[in-house]
Amino acid sequence: MTIRSLTETLPEHPFFQGFDPAVIELLAGCARNIHLRPDELVFRTGEPAQHFYLIREGRIALQVPELSGGSSIIDTVEAGDVLGVSWLVPPYRWLFDARATVETRAVSFDAECLRAKCEADPAVGYAVLTRVAHIMHRRLEAARMRMLDVYGVRRA
């Protein structure tokens, strides 16, 4: 197996498509590859949001703990998706638990490092922010659809 550097693999992820290679190289300085086993917890609700993840392979479930015990999965992300926006928005705390449901490979970015690079160069910050806003917009739309409970029985 050939080991490919992050500067080679990052441009293949949809999040970075269309990014200037120099910017990718700059941001790769904040990144490392990670591997998660099935059921491994990535982060927990309320913990400081210290990372941002690009999923390369596998699947991660976002879940909310229930008062009655246990938890419900409210969303999943998989290859080509990103995990986490709380690293970008104060007070930088996770709103959900995240857990790998299968063997998963991802790129983890150090949030403080990423924020510093975004602040130092507004063009970089804007490019990152517009991508994240696009993802948030899509997820908000999907969440609203699910709130409608369209497959439930409509009461007359």
Added chain:
Amino acid sequence: MTELLEATAQPTPDPPTPDPMVPRVFRVERTRQDTRDTYTLELSPLDGEPLRFAPGQFTMLQAWGIGEVPISISGDPHGSGLLEHTIRNVGNVTRALVHTSRGATVGVRGPFGTGWEVERGAGGDVVFIVGGIGLAPLRPAILHVVRHRDQYGRVVLLYGARTPDDILFAPDLEHWQDDCGIDVAVTVDNAPHSWRGRVGFVTSLIPRAGFDPLRTTAYVCGPEVMMRSSALALRDRGVAADRIRLSMERSMKCGIGLCGHCQLRELFLCVDGPVLGFDRLEPLMSRWEL
């Protein structure tokens, strides 16, 4: 081309009964519980004449003394001769139908309505987008494609259900994925911790599904809001509006375009539909007052 059309031809649907308002009598041969609230009934005609239909057509199904409702045919158009209906128990008539015991009879009028015309997608890629009970009306079209698999390009089935327990025809989904060259992706709106599959709205599967939009025909069935956002997402990917076919399920009574119950502006959905192209439906679907 003629050869292709002949090869994929479907059985010619029966014209509705001589008097389309008079039901034929069918006996319940088998009942199967598919999910918590959904059952499949297999029916045989007392007069011995099997009912031929095109995928996407429906019948008006009658529980004697209770009422009559439109229900799509969910069985194989090339199948055994038994008429299959998959029914979700949501109210008076559907409750009576799903609880009809084996050997008892129901009334059947039809088949009615336009079909999916799935043979028109031959030669290209096919995408089925399904929500909830919508898998029942699409099942005959999927079975047709499975039977003529070599005449289609990539075939993708994107299916959204409410929870893992509401997933319909789970053994079929597995068989289509494992043995029939169909790329099946299932997602649910909510799931317990133990679920290993996807959670999210079905439209989120569209941007990454493997099909060539320029040679794709899409068949979409589910609640109206889900169909509309799926059709828009398909169009965003470049699928032509007239190649996006949707099944519009509005309240229906006569089934033959007389009573006006199912009227959607200039359309009588029981005869002009239920399956129509998004090119015709889009202006009507975005108007809540219609």
